[in-house]
Amino acid sequence: MKKLILITLLALSITACTTKPNTHAEFYVRGNCGMCQERIDKAALAISGVSEAEWSEETSMLKVGYDSTQVSSLEIEKVIAATGHSTEHILMDSTAHKALPECCQEHAKPMEK
Secondary structure, eight states: OHHHHHHHHHHHHHHHHSOOOSEEEEEEBOOOSHHHHHHHHHHHHTSTTEEEEEEOTTTOEEEEEEOTTTOOHHHHHHHHHHTTOOBSSSOOOHHHHHTSOHHHHSSOOOOOO
16 A cells, blocks of 8 residues: 555656646747847746747747646746846846847847737
8 A cells, every 4th residue: 555655646746747838828029049049948948837938030939838837928928038038028127138149139120010
């Protein structure tokens, strides 16, 4: 009986530690280049609950897969904005933006509506 309980607890803890997206979102993130893409993707993937992130330089859209019991899309946008990239709903942190490489600061595509 103890073995069965131990195995069950182990299986549950492994399952709980594995983030599986139950929600997908796509939103605008202002950026310019491959360095922006790397920074945006890395920031999103560092968030607990986010398991998929891919920003497109061509469309300026970030696609994310995440566990909505751990994080919301607005929380993801807040983290991205803290890196210096404005999102659909959150303005960029200006100090972080000024610290970005020059090519990442200029000529950012405006959000199309």
